[in-house]
Amino acid sequence: MIDRRSEFRLFASGPAKIVAADRDTTIDCTINDISSSGGSFEISASVRLPETFELVPDDDDSSGYQCRMIWRKDNRVGFKFDQQH
Numbered sequence: 001m002i003d004r005r006s007e008f009r010l011f012a013s014g015p016a017k018i019v020a021a022d023r024d025t026t027i028d029c030t031i032n033d034i035s036s037s038g039g040s041f042e043i044s045a046s047v048r049l050p051e052t053f054e055l056v057p058d059d060d061d062s063s064g065y066q067c068r069m070i071w072r073k074d075n076r077v078g079f080k081f082d083q084q085h
Helices: none
Strands: 010-019 026-034 038-042 052-057 065-073 076-081
Touching: 026 052
Parallel strands: none
Antiparallel strands: 010 026, 010 052, 026 038, 038 076, 052 065, 065 076
16 A cells, blocks of 8 residues: 655554534544644544544643544544644
């Protein structure tokens, strides 16, 4: 299988939260990989995910990243960082 990504991806697994625009809805997820432009994570296949959201990794830095969903297959979601905000 050929990897068509234009950027290096760091394969990492770690917990994170998805925060919806209303700031009241949070969804637990697990980050799979990340690059300077986006990445992928896993969530329950039954969860409805907004097109745009804030991704907040569970680390010492509580700041989040504005993201846009670009694909979804079952419980796996691909996203890109939204550079417009």
